[in-house]
Amino acid sequence: MATPQARPRTVGVVLGGGVGRRVGMSTPKQLVEIAGKPVIEHTIAVFDAAPEIDEILVLMTPGYTDEVEKIVARGGYAKVRAVLPGGESRTETTWRALRALGEDECDVLLHDAVRPLVDQAIISRCVAALREHAAVMVAFATPDTIVVTEEGAHGEVVHDIPDRSRLRRVQTPQCFRLSVIREAYERALADPGFADRPATDDCGVVLRYLPDVPIAIVPGSERNIKITHPVDLAVAETLLRLREEEGPGER
Numbered sequence: 298m299a300t301p302q303a304r305p306r307t308v309g310v311v312l313g314g315g316v317g318r319r320v321g322m323s324t325p326k327q328l329v330e331i332a333g334k335p336v337i338e339h340t341i342a343v344f345d346a347a348p349e350i351d352e353i354l355v356l357m358t359p360g361y362t363d364e365v366e367k368i369v370a371r372g373g374y375a376k377v378r379a380v381l382p383g384g385e386s387r388t389e390t391t392w393r394a395l396r397a398l399g400e401d402e403c404d405v406l407l408h409d410a411v412r413p414l415v416d417q418a419i420i421s422r423c424v425a426a427l428r429e430h431a432a433v434m435v436a437f438a439t440p441d442t443i444v445v446t447e448e449g450a451h452g453e454v455v456h457d458i459p460d461r462s463r464l465r466r467v468q469t470p471q472c473f474r475l476s477v478i479r480e481a482y483e484r485a486l487a488d489p490g491f492a493d494r495p496a497t498d499d500c501g502v503v504l505r506y507l508p509d510v511p512i513a514i515v516p517g518s519e520r521n522i523k524i525t526h527p528v529d530l531a532v533a534e535t536l537l538r539l540r541e542e543e544g545p546g547e548r
């Protein structure tokens with residue numbers, strides 16, 4: 298009889314190092330209370346409850362780590378190993394997380410703190426995909442037609458309308474074997490051009506610096522929105538309340 302393979306240690310990394318300029322509040326948007334809890338607490342709670350997640354690392358805007366430590370203690374989120382200050386950019390925050398994880402191989406799920414509607418089904422799909430792939434992206438088919446624009450003589454004009462059937466909206470978690478994402482970041486940091494053209498997500502770093510590593514796609518959810526603008530706080534509040542009413546389950 299085949300021996301069942303041991304599952305690698307799996308770490309959820311909650312990236313909350315941003316300041317939330319586009320939401321425009323005096324405190325970072327991840328601390329805003331919606332549906333009875335700060336945004337970041339909803340996110341931590343989902344990872345803490347996920348059976349596949351062994352531990353959680355939280356990165357928070359410098360100056361606000363104490364507030365998150367209090368949230369973690371009050372909520373009793375036992376899987377949270379540390380709350381550390383983030384960096385100046387999202388990629389710097391990821392790099393800090395990767396350094397904090399040390400050298401021991403594990404699987405990591407890098408997730409935006411401001412996507413509190415991530416659910417157990419998405420996390421399960423990510424962890425299952427990591428058994429076969431070293432890099433995994435959560436993505437969702439775009440319901441809108443997307444255009445590429447360019448500057449014309451009279452302002453912005455349409456340059457191209459790519460085939461919508463191949464376009465996806467990128468969500469998080471983005472998931473990796475630790476050694477793979479670490480190598481991609483080491484190569485990026487050694488490239489003087491990286492600072493001029495930083496990546497907006499972690500899969501982008503792998504695609505650019507380890508192009509031979511295939512990035513598998515697993516389906517996300519229409520609800521797994523990113524709180525980016527003020528209206529997203531209201532939408533997320535409504536969706537979180539709906540989730541509470543519906544209870545756990547696939548959506």
Ligand SMILES: Nc1ccn([C@@H]2O[C@H](COP(=O)(O)OP(=O)(O)OP(=O)(O)O)[C@@H](O)[C@H]2O)c(=O)n1
Pocket residue numbers: 312313314315316317318319320327356383384385386387388390391408409410411412523524525
């Ligand atoms: N230095 C940074 C910047 C962003 N993030 C995180 O990356 C996620 C997605 O980023 P975004 O929505 O752009 O957040 P902000 O950078 O805070 O927003 P803005 O760009 O409007 O300032 C958020 O959870 C944010 O906290 C981070 O960990 N460290």
Ligand SMILES: C[C@](O)(CO)[C@H](O)COP(=O)(O)O
Pocket residue numbers: 387409466467468469497498499523525
């Ligand atoms: C990682 C991400 O959420 C995928 O959609 C997105 O790229 C973050 O971008 P932002 O510029 O930090 O909002």
